[in-house]
Amino acid sequence: MSYDHDSSYKYLFSAPEMVRDLIIGFVPDAWLHSLDYKTLERVEGSYITEDFRGRADDIVWR
Numbered sequence: 001m002s003y004d005h006d007s008s009y010k011y012l013f014s015a016p017e018m019v020r021d022l023i024i025g026f027v028p029d030a031w032l033h034s035l036d037y038k039t040l041e042r043v044e045g046s047y048i049t050e051d052f053r054g055r056a057d058d059i060v061w062r
């Protein structure tokens with residue numbers, strides 16, 4: 001099922017700077033400011049879990 005706003009969210013969350021700002025802005029832990037957000041790596045959103053369930057996520061960061 002796809003919604004009209006999906007494209008906008010995918011666009012926003014595809015930018016590592018936006019992900020960094022969301023983490024720092026919404027999670028109130030000071031240590032998050034010391035992380036190296038340049039190491040963020042976007043990974044494939046479709047995968048099989050260890051218990052062999054299929055998953056399809058929009059955007060996944062590691």
